[in-house]
Amino acid sequence: MGILEVKGVNKRFGGLQALGDVNLSVVENTVHAIIGPNGAGKSTLLNCLVGKLIPDTGSVMFDGQSVLGRKPHEINQMGISRVFQTPEIFGDLTVLENVLIPCFAKRDGSFRMHAFETVAAEKDMVDKAMHMLDDVSMADKKDMHAASLSRGDKRRLEMAMCLVQEPKLLLLDEPTAGMARADTNNTIALLKEINKKRAITMAIIEHDMHVVFSLADRITVLAQGTPLVEDVPEKIKGHPKVQEAYLGQSHG
Amino acid sequence: MFGLSAKDTRFLLIVMFLTLATPILLQPFPENSAMAQFNAGYPDLMQKFAIFGIFAIGFNILFGLTGYLSFGHAAFLGVGSYTVVWMYKLLSYNILPGLILSIIISGLFALLIGFISLRRSGIYFSILTLAFAQMSYNLAYSVLTPITNGETGLQVYSNDPQMLAGANAPTSPHLFGIVMRESSEFAVGGWVFTFNNGYYFCAIIAILAFYLSMRIFRSPFGMMLRAIKTNQTRLNYTGLNPRPYTLAAFVISGMYAGLAGGLLAAMDPLAGAERMQWTASGEVVLMTILGGAGTLMGPVLGAGFIKYFENIFSKINDNVLHSWFAFMPDGMEDFLVALVHPFVGKGWHLTLGILFMMVVIFLPGGLVEGMQRISRLFRRKKATKPGGPDHEHHPKPAPHVAE
Numbered sequence: 001m002g003i004l005e006v007k008g009v010n011k012r013f014g015g016l017q018a019l020g021d022v023n024l025s026v027v028e029n030t031v032h033a034i035i036g037p038n039g040a041g042k043s044t045l046l047n048c049l050v051g052k053l054i055p056d057t058g059s060v061m062f063d064g065q066s067v068l069g070r071k072p073h074e075i076n077q078m079g080i081s082r083v084f085q086t087p088e089i090f091g092d093l094t095v096l097e098n099v100l101i102p103c104f105a106k107r108d109g110s111f112r113m114h115a116f117e118t119v120a121a122e123k124d125m126v127d128k129a130m131h132m133l134d135d136v137s138m139a140d141k142k143d144m145h146a147a148s149l150s151r152g153d154k155r156r157l158e159m160a161m162c163l164v165q166e167p168k169l170l171l172l173d174e175p176t177a178g179m180a181r182a183d184t185n186n187t188i189a190l191l192k193e194i195n196k197k198r199a200i201t202m203a204i205i206e207h208d209m210h211v212v213f214s215l216a217d218r219i220t221v222l223a224q225g226t227p228l229v230e231d232v233p234e235k236i237k238g239h240p241k242v243q244e245a246y247l248g249q250s251h252g
Numbered sequence: 253m254f255g256l257s258a259k260d261t262r263f264l265l266i267v268m269f270l271t272l273a274t275p276i277l278l279q280p281f282p283e284n285s286a287m288a289q290f291n292a293g294y295p296d297l298m299q300k301f302a303i304f305g306i307f308a309i310g311f312n313i314l315f316g317l318t319g320y321l322s323f324g325h326a327a328f329l330g331v332g333s334y335t336v337v338w339m340y341k342l343l344s345y346n347i348l349p350g351l352i353l354s355i356i357i358s359g360l361f362a363l364l365i366g367f368i369s370l371r372r373s374g375i376y377f378s379i380l381t382l383a384f385a386q387m388s389y390n391l392a393y394s395v396l397t398p399i400t401n402g403e404t405g406l407q408v409y410s411n412d413p414q415m416l417a418g419a420n421a422p423t424s425p426h427l428f429g430i431v432m433r434e435s436s437e438f439a440v441g442g443w444v445f446t447f448n449n450g451y452y453f454c455a456i457i458a459i460l461a462f463y464l465s466m467r468i469f470r471s472p473f474g475m476m477l478r479a480i481k482t483n484q485t486r487l488n489y490t491g492l493n494p495r496p497y498t499l500a501a502f503v504i505s506g507m508y509a510g511l512a513g514g515l516l517a518a519m520d521p522l523a524g525a526e527r528m529q530w531t532a533s534g535e536v537v538l539m540t541i542l543g544g545a546g547t548l549m550g551p552v553l554g555a556g557f558i559k560y561f562e563n564i565f566s567k568i569n570d571n572v573l574h575s576w577f578a579f580m581p582d583g584m585e586d587f588l589v590a591l592v593h594p595f596v597g598k599g600w601h602l603t604l605g606i607l608f609m610m611v612v613i614f615l616p617g618g619l620v621e622g623m624q625r626i627s628r629l630f631r632r633k634k635a636t637k638p639g640g641p642d643h644e645h646h647p648k649p650a651p652h653v654a655e
Binding site: 050071072073074076077081082084088089090091092093097100101102104105106108109110111112113114115116117118119120121122125161165 | 256472473474475476478481485486488492
């Protein structure tokens with residue numbers, strides 16, 4: 001029984017069957033990759049997990065509870081954090097404030113009217129955020145505007161914002177999209193370290209085979225909205241169906 | 253001190269000093285001098301500075317922090333005024349019950365309007381608030397005449413119950429016997445300084461209002477509001493619900509507006525529907541943007557600027573212009589008067605409009621940004637003179653909330 005159980009999920013957009021009978025099980029403390037050619041329904045599936053879309057049929061259970069019908073902020077409070085394809089951060093705020101906000105969200109829930117104590121007076125929150133920034137070696141940039149960071153730093157900041165919440169499941173949507181090879185390798189190293197050190201379960205959507213095969217414990221291949229195979233990376237590499245549907249086309 | 257950092261405490265003390273010394277600071281020119289008409293240290297205008305300062309500070313908590321542009325805040329101003337005048341009619345001319353009630357009632361009103369309007373964001377939110385305010389205005393003007401006294405405006409009549417008024421109670425707004433319209437004048441040399449009870453009452457409340465907004469700016473709540481302005485998607489996926497935050501900000505700013513409206517009626521015991529009109533809502537938007545939205549001091553500066561123009565520039569008529577340019581040869585004098593004429597007197601809106609455009613184009617951060625640029629210019633000059641460290645190569649990160 002995985003921490004995330006997707007059963008029989010269907011999603012139609014008008015005449016297009018975006019997801020057809022998707023079953024997926026993500027086991028705790030593993031890295032599970034979801035791959036597939038363009039339009040395979042990877043992003044639709046992800047959006048169904050975080051509450052942005054509601055599947056037509058099927059169930060999505062996380063940690064024994066259904067996520068269906070819940071709003072994104074409620075699902076986050078259940079323990080699912082999400083990293084976006086292009087980093088979503090609070091650009092007008094400082095780096096430290098960016099990390100402080102998830103700290104407060106974790107402690108105080110989705111709303112609290114704490115209008116009278118200053119942020120600086122919340123010592124333990126500031127300490128926690130600074131510790132996290134140290135971990136991603138961004139402590140020296142704490143007073144910078146987040147919008148002025150380099151792309152790689154934005155990605156690391158977003159990762160830090162997710163990790164400081166100590167999520168039970170981290171969803172990553174093409175975390176290395178548009179990155180140079182060196183940056184990609186850095187990100188892989190960062191993710192490996194996170195997975196090992198913090199024992200965080202990850203589900204990752206990725207185009208880049210290099211990333212997928214260096215990180216994933218298990219891989220699900222989606223094609224035209226349906227899971228083709230699910231197996232360990234070694235088996236996926238040589239699988240004829242996968243070659244045909246995906247690898248054969250783009251890496252011929 | 254006051255639960256603020258050393259820098260903020262210093263800032264607050266400066267603001268307190270400036271506010272309390274306003275009757276002196278705004279009276280720089282001796283009476284009877286040609287420049288005396290630029291003096292702004294008379295009670296009526298100073299009260300407006302403080303009251304509209306409060307209005308703009310409150311508006312800034314919503315617009316400056318969350319970015320939600322309300323075009324209907326004048327509705328709360330009107331509600332505050334009506335509440336205070338009703339308390340005069342029912343209880344007595346003591347302003348305290350009315351002011352407390354005006355904050356509560358405008359808060360409840362804001363809760364209702366905010367709850368509905370905040371279902372949308374961006375331009376749709378603005379239009380919804382505008383619609384609500386115009387509805388309130390028209391209701392106050394026509395259907396609700398029994399409550400608002402329609403066109404005439406609400407005022408106190410001699411046959412009103414005034415249940416709590418004692419036999420010797422003052423017959424104009426007062427706070428436990430301190431009559432708001434009373435002033436004491438001090439003449440020093442050619443200068444005349446007017447210290448008005450009403451102004452000082454408004455000033456003390458304005459300082460409290462400023463202090464409260466400072467606390468909100470520096471609090472985790474204020475940080476969340478700024479986060480809403482920056483990136484709602486990330487906020488959602490960080491486990492935070494933007495709706496109650498924006499609603500709380502809306503209600504707080506509505507309460508500020510109600511308080512400001514109440515104070516208007518506390519200085520002058522009248523309330524009219526025109527106080528709720530959309531032009532009044534637009535004015536507070538102008539004040540906030542002109543001064544610098546999202547900054548602490550900006551809205552107050554903007555409010556002062558606009559009220560100064562409205563009251564001082566509008567008084568400059570052709571006679572005054574002729575007396576200014578009297579030293580010129582005749583033809584030249586008439587030419588200059590004709591040239592300046594459209595910008596002063598009834599044309600003060602034109603000057604304000606040009607100023608507003610220039611600020612928006614060249615100083616997107618408002619007057620506050622202008623002041624920061626000037627002070628940076630001075631600091632740089634001082635620093636580079638003795639061949640000090642090169643500041644260009646060590647750019648300081650900009651503070652996340654400007655003063």
